Amino acid sequence: MIKKRGRVSRTMFLIYSCIVLGFLYAPIAVMVLFSFNAKENRSTTSFQPASLYWYKEVLVNDTAMQALRNTIFLALLAAGIAVILGTIAAISVDRMRRKWVQTAVLQVTNLPLMNPEIVTGISLMLLFVFAAQLLGLREKLNFTTMLLAHITFCLPYVVLSILPKLRQMDPHLVEAAQDLGCSQFRAFFKVTLPFIRTGIVSAFIMAVTISLDDFVISYFVSGSDFVTLPLYLFSLTRKRVKPDIYALSTLVFAAIFLLMLLSNFVQIRAEKRAKK
Amino acid sequence: MKAIAQKQRRGLSALTLNTPYLFWCLVFVLVPLGMVAFFSFHNAQGEWTLDVFRALIDTPKARRTLFELFGVSILYALIATIICLFLAYPLAYYMSHATQKTQRNLMTLIMVPMLMNFVICTYCWVTILANEHGIIASFLDFLNLPKPKLLGTPGAVILGMVYNFLPYMIMPLYSVMSKVNPSLVEAAQDLGATGFGVLRKVTLPLSVPGIISGITMVFVPSVSTFYISQQLGASKTLLIGDRIEMAFVMSNDFNTGAALSLILMLFVVVCMMVMHRFSDGEEGAFVV
Numbered sequence: 001m002i003k004k005r006g007r008v009s010r011t012m013f014l015i016y017s018c019i020v021l022g023f024l025y026a027p028i029a030v031m032v033l034f035s036f037n038a039k040e041n042r043s044t045t046s047f048q049p050a051s052l053y054w055y056k057e058v059l060v061n062d063t064a065m066q067a068l069r070n071t072i073f074l075a076l077l078a079a080g081i082a083v084i085l086g087t088i089a090a091i092s093v094d095r096m097r098r099k100w101v102q103t104a105v106l107q108v109t110n111l112p113l114m115n116p117e118i119v120t121g122i123s124l125m126l127l128f129v130f131a132a133q134l135l136g137l138r139e140k141l142n143f144t145t146m147l148l149a150h151i152t153f154c155l156p157y158v159v160l161s162i163l164p165k166l167r168q169m170d171p172h173l174v175e176a177a178q179d180l181g182c183s184q185f186r187a188f189f190k191v192t193l194p195f196i197r198t199g200i201v202s203a204f205i206m207a208v209t210i211s212l213d214d215f216v217i218s219y220f221v222s223g224s225d226f227v228t229l230p231l232y233l234f235s236l237t238r239k240r241v242k243p244d245i246y247a248l249s250t251l252v253f254a255a256i257f258l259l260m261l262l263s264n265f266v267q268i269r270a271e272k273r274a275k276k
Numbered sequence: 277m278k279a280i281a282q283k284q285r286r287g288l289s290a291l292t293l294n295t296p297y298l299f300w301c302l303v304f305v306l307v308p309l310g311m312v313a314f315f316s317f318h319n320a321q322g323e324w325t326l327d328v329f330r331a332l333i334d335t336p337k338a339r340r341t342l343f344e345l346f347g348v349s350i351l352y353a354l355i356a357t358i359i360c361l362f363l364a365y366p367l368a369y370y371m372s373h374a375t376q377k378t379q380r381n382l383m384t385l386i387m388v389p390m391l392m393n394f395v396i397c398t399y400c401w402v403t404i405l406a407n408e409h410g411i412i413a414s415f416l417d418f419l420n421l422p423k424p425k426l427l428g429t430p431g432a433v434i435l436g437m438v439y440n441f442l443p444y445m446i447m448p449l450y451s452v453m454s455k456v457n458p459s460l461v462e463a464a465q466d467l468g469a470t471g472f473g474v475l476r477k478v479t480l481p482l483s484v485p486g487i488i489s490g491i492t493m494v495f496v497p498s499v500s501t502f503y504i505s506q507q508l509g510a511s512k513t514l515l516i517g518d519r520i521e522m523a524f525v526m527s528n529d530f531n532t533g534a535a536l537s538l539i540l541m542l543f544v545v546v547c548m549m550v551m552h553r554f555s556d557g558e559e560g561a562f563v564v
Binding site for chain 2: 026028030108122123181
């Protein structure tokens, strides 16, 4: 009886998850399908026999490729800086003696996470415009402002994913290392860093993905000299529509999918090794 | 003596450790928010004034516009949040009961659309919903059925919100439910609870933190979104986000944009505080 009910609910679960996943993948399916549109067919709403024309088109499109390079470069740089700054921040927050100071700093850390993205975006934009006016700069928004903004919205995620690791650590370990003659720096690299390594790695990955995907904040703080892929796609959807935009996003989708599979695979292997 | 020396050493390093992050928070988090307030209490000539706010509520017409703007945004976001909750809850519930392998695979499948750029996904929905040659319209044409108006309706905007923010509801719900101790469920079953009884008496109360965090993670981006309604909605359905974007990008009216942002921010903060009351001060509600 129980077993039978289990099977029924499992089937229902299967059907239900397929429906939800179908909903989540519907636009992606459209995107992949239309990316194989034939050459003559410039419309994005009807489909003609398959061709790889738009892939070739997008791969020789300098603006698109530059945007792709910019996105990856910015994500790696911003995530790298955010991880370094965030690790220092997490250690300093962890060591704060006064409880209220710690709480206050954590509240401020949480602020960009709770605030609507658009508010974060325009607040940074106002800061940059104001600063540029004070310094008398002609170009108000550029690569630097993008980088600063990306570091800023990645930082909370980094701090909040490293902090729990630090809390798990026995503080006496660092003291022991120092008593045994390590300098503070050596103690950090020999004891603390190996302990929080997994937190740092996951923080870096998270920061990269958030930076890669960000549109709203970038939209407000970007200048014309540095265009990322989300911004480029946005400008395309506003102006003209050609299937190359689908080809480009299909490539991005394939990259994300492969990365997810890879991280899944690595995780499974790590778990298997841990079991042994 | 040694202890004092060590304390001094630590004290000094604490200062050097704290400085970079505190400085960063001050310059790139607190000062920008101060800027928003600063600009909303100034006019275009840079004088201190309440004119910007006054202009928003001065005439009955302005008042009605403001009320409609916030009313529509909040209503759409609320509907989207409720739909997300009802769509996500069964999935997260079943997921937390599935085998390890299924859980992991489903998680991956849910993560991928979340990582896809929302601009392009929203744009693909335009292709699906388009009224003349859209995919659904073509299909209905093929079956010789009448075509309803899909694009440019409130439903399309809400669909866009649900689509883009559904994973943010599934994640926290799943993470809370997968931590529910299975022996609690067994104990309830032993004591005679039916499947529904277990859900109502055990799983649901234990998943409240996940519900709260899911609601905030869907409601906040929904209420402040822009672009979605520009693409999927009728041209006149403007949400707060669109209005703010227009003020900054189109009309260069920084002061009005800042004032609207300030109101939006305060509204979100109040909502958060109310939600936190519900969760009994439960910590860790903002787990991603």
